[in-house]
Amino acid sequence: MGDFSLSSLTDLPLDLWVGGRAVPASDEGRFDVLDPATGEVLTSVANGTVDDAMACVDAAAAAAEAWAATAPRQRAEVLRRAFELMTARSDELAHLISLENGKALPDARGEVAYAAEFFRWYAEEAVRAAGSVMTAPSGANRIVVLQQPVGIAVLVTPWNFPAAMATRKIGPALAAGCTVVLKPASDTPLTALLMARILDDAGVPAGVVNVLPARRSGEVVSAMLHDPRVRKLSFTGSTEVGRVLLREAADQVVNCSMELGGNAPFLVFEDADLDAAVDGAMVAKMRNAGEACTAANRFFVHADVAADFSRRLADRMAGMVVGPGTDDATEVGPLVNEESAAKVDDLVRGAVAAGAQVVVGGGRPEREGFYYSPTVLVDVPRGAEILGEEIFGPVAPVVTFTDEDEVVAMANDTEFGLVSYVYTGDLARGLRVSERLDSGMVGLNRGLVSDPAAPFGGTKQSGIGREGGHEGMLDYLESKYVAVSW
Template sequence: MPLISDLFIDGQWVAGSTDDRFAVIDPAIGEPIAQFAVATLDDCERAVDAAAAALPAWSASSPRSRSEILRRAFDILTAEREQLAEVIVRENGKAWSDAIGEATYATDFFRWFAEEAVRVPGDFRLSPAGDKHIVVTHQPIGVSLLITPWNFPAAMATRKIAPALAAGCTVVLKPARETPLTAAYIVDALQRAGVPKGVVNLVTPQPTGPAVEAMLKHPAMRKLSFTGSTEVGRTLLHEAADHVISSSMELGGNAPFLVLPGADVEKAVEGAIVAKMRNGGSACTAANRFYVHGSVHDEFVSALTRAMGEFRVGSGLDRENTLGALVSIGERDKVAALVSTAVSEGSTVEFGGKPLDVGAFYEATVLSGVKHGDTINTTEIFGPVAAVVKYDDIDEAVRMANDSIYGLIAYVYGEHGAAMSTALRLDAGMVGVNRAVLSDPAAPFGGMKQSGLGREGSFEGILEFLEAKYIGIDI
């Protein structure tokens, strides 16, 4: 299928100010599938200028008109779900089931925020002193820079674009270098849905840092929404602070998965497979640290090992494969190094533990004998590796689970009362109790501590792109 590999600025697909292009690699075969245009600093400035020029008319448009454009984008991408999934597979490497699931999830953000566009809240009340009426309304925050990662190239783009457009903001999208083709596909769908020129822009600068810094310095830029590592998030927050730019940050995670005494081991393993292996483990929501009570530890490890052995590894273009490639050889090697370090620190490989000979593939892997504080226990793995820690006391399990700079998501499996009481004690913005999938456009996605600032999705998601304005009225 044809792949769009140009920039999108002010309503036009353009090659950029130079002839420079970079290769987009299919990680399953290690070969380029496209040459994408490189955005210069001038291209990035033109994109912000275009967004600024389009802002007055777009922000003044009716919520219903914005809603209908988003709904048309939903309809287009729903009809083309398999084409979108194929693009994701080809540049990201994930299994077909993961790609089709992401395409569905990503598309639904356009439907959700099409509905939220016409439901922005306001307030009208008499002041306590009785001297005036207080009116609170919301207005678009302005031009927004959206920076997305490679692991969910469709969903992370739509989760930002949809609320921004619903709120009346204009945007500049900067996708990850590894996965720009998916972003281009989504922008093309928005153009076909009727988004006016300048409202959505797509740039792919190389290197990224100077271009992002320049865009944040632009006087029209008012919002930064970033999904990526905590390390990069810290840098961006520093840069945004220099210009007092509102920032939403969805950063790293190191999710604990607690199996309590009395838990249904079969259900816990089913949940563990989903929480760990969705997207091949390359997810900020992936379960990384498995804390399993001693009374069920051996049974859990045995059952988890059997389940991990059932994955079929290979290209996502073969729909029978259930575990795809990591996004690059470099990412595969990072995972391999973590496993090697874990073994050197005393862990035992129960299953897997090796890369494949071809492509950026790594086997589904189970490690037992991991100690809290081991390197693999303090690192976001971002791969198909489950590291199991044995514990004997729930209070200690909670302490270990909370002993992290991250607080995005956690999982608890056990009898209902014990699981709920444990969930309330965990430092995480989201907790799955006896379930392994929480992501939903209707739910607030976000974390505590160094896992981020703000929430995406749900009713809160559109408020990230709106500013409250208070008007005092003497009636």
Template sequence: MDYTDLYINGEWRKTEDRFDVINPATEEVLASVASADIPDADAALDAAEAAMADWAARTPRERSEVLRKAWELMTARLDHFANLITLENGKAGVDAKGEATYAAEFFRWFAEEAVRADGLITHAPASGARIVVQHKPAGLAVLVTPWNYPAAMGTRKIAPALAAGCGVIIKPASETPLTMLALMPLLEEAGVPKGLVNVLPSRRTGALVDHIMHDPRVRVVSFTGSTGVGRTLLKSAADQILKPAMELGGNAPLLVFEDADLDTAIEGTMLAKMRNLGEACTAANRIYVHEDIAEEFTRRLTERMSALKVGDGTDPSVDVGPLVNASTRDKVAEFVSDAVAKGAKVECGGTTPNGKGFFYPPTVLSNVSQDAACVHDEIFGPVAAIQTFSDQEDAIKRANDTEYGLVAYVFSEDFKRAMQVCERLDYGMVGLNRGLVSDPAAPFGGTKQSGLGREGGHEGMLEFMETQYISASW
């Protein structure tokens, strides 16, 4: 692998301490990557501070053009990034190409948003003063990204931060740091100044990120990952009163009503469940199907899931690659064993294969009990857990019965009923007759324990800006 050292101030920095990145399909070592420590973090902070002074002073159009160039360059190299994603994350080639395309789009979207940090001038009704409101770069941002989307979770944070005028320090997941490191030469070519973006892979994530967050120059922390880790980071953020942007865990319900178009519902369920092999906070975790159509829905979903080809994602004929590591695979297997022990029926899959690689087959479970562990926790794997319902009110109540509130899915051909159901679901996002909600142009985020703030859309850039109000008379 070409880029395996720390990236600080536009230079590659070696360290004595390193860690291995494993190919989840073969369990072979892909690369040995530098592991950052506190002095490296301080160097990155100094670099980002120096670079931000000039970057924030540039016109929005100048920043926009750099981001637009990054989109053009990444779009021209999608196959390269898709291959790297497959090697370190395991996802199949088509899925990896989809992520690379999605990741690049954040550069284009925020290139357009960079020039739209609109303010306000108005006349105060009582005092007669003028109210002038503008948005300014918040300051340095620390970005902590997960392993399930090695490219997209980084660009979803880098692009709005740069559009807003901020410098950043990125801590990528230790399982998948290679994609983010490989992105840095592309950003250099696009015109991103040295020091503005710094990448610190590390095995000492907790200590490193905590140190960075307690530096007074840091004003924003943006994290994607588990709710448990998010709580820890929020406690650290409180010490410095940092702006938090937290995209945390999910437990997505997918509701299929009796009037749903089954072709649409099956396609949507396959996308909501199997995109990224189910290793996504947006993955359909609890599938509620009206009892009148449950048998037909289960049969058709089982046919589709059974037909998927499992294997090394570098093979273009493969639909489903391995899970990211052994612990993730084993947790998925435990969810299935628990559900079966509590009365679930295995319609397909359900058995861990022998041999190398962290593979688990696409699995459909019917008759899943409400007390099954997979109903209350993220499966994060290719397991569709089906329950039935007969009453709309009961379905809504069960869908909302979770501490999470990231995304829900609704399938119904009665638009009035469907919209009423959507509005009663306590989720930040709802897919209506769609199995995909993620879009760079839309505000991505959840309610309750699923996070704070939004990524994407116009809101995504404002997470990296402060609102300033000037009272003036003229």
């Protein structure tokens, strides 16, 4: 779209979005949004307070009855228009994501296309909240099961996919008939605010979608979770924060969906197609510079092919163009903030101190901004901290194995269970290993698993519930059983 600047988005709200309009924070407070490529201030947005959070809940409550009673087809048409508007404005959205998040434009464009698909998918699902009727086994009555919206939903989204994580929650919530309050990550509130405008243009009634940017994240979310009108929490973020929110939600027994951290293993067997495995690794590791919960975090490669695989992967990563996400040539943008870049650097330094060897990268380039060089590590000791932490950066630590049982045990040796990747030329082995891996998703000879039509979620401490697919809308519906005789 040529040169892009925030000033070109004349309809971008920079205040809270409450009850269908932009309003300042109750205390007039604001916070800065930074450009990760330079560390400089892009703009400022309203800093929501507890009072503002309650105003959002008030607006959602006022709209709830009418939206729940809106015909499913009408809700579907609103979501369809939102898909069309997002698609029409995809270049603007991609540039905005790159500007506030730092991700390379190809990744940002991919995110917008993926994000819009959730509106299209749930436009189709909105008319499929089917109940059931059956005769009780005793024959005494009928069992009628209705599906009804769970109620007001608080949606808390992360900074790494500011559009997709919002639409993956808003889409099914609106399809089910729920009203929502979206609390976007404070590093990336601009995309969420533009989404509010797009949904308004699509015909979403005032109060059905409210957006609350705030630096006081814990304070405002806690206040909403303790309001008895709030009946749903959907959170995407770290397991550490997820545990805190689950404790908060327990006070009012709020229905919770949690998409939490990951520590994805990437298994390469000796019979794998190495060209395909490296292609898959580049997607699984380097999408969004590794800042994804689905990112391959631990590379377990059979000893017979480890040297070849590592060399090929290092060659590919060494050739990637590092720079500001908004530059068309960039393939690896900056990480989102200084804390993230420093954490990645500490993990790599710790691995090297423990005996790992750097094949490529291994440090921060000498330039302004929050960058980290694409990195491949080999000879990583099995007890290295980097294998137990979610890296969230462009670093691939490689560990060798020789036995299927051994590698499955290593892959499962984590508190997380979001996604695993398996590369093998033996379909029987691939399916067998996929069943044995303790994760909610498996990419079998694929480096990408995310799909709006598929149930996304994990096992163990990677989460509760599923997003996407028909299952994603069920998380926003309650089953009501009516016993009746006729």
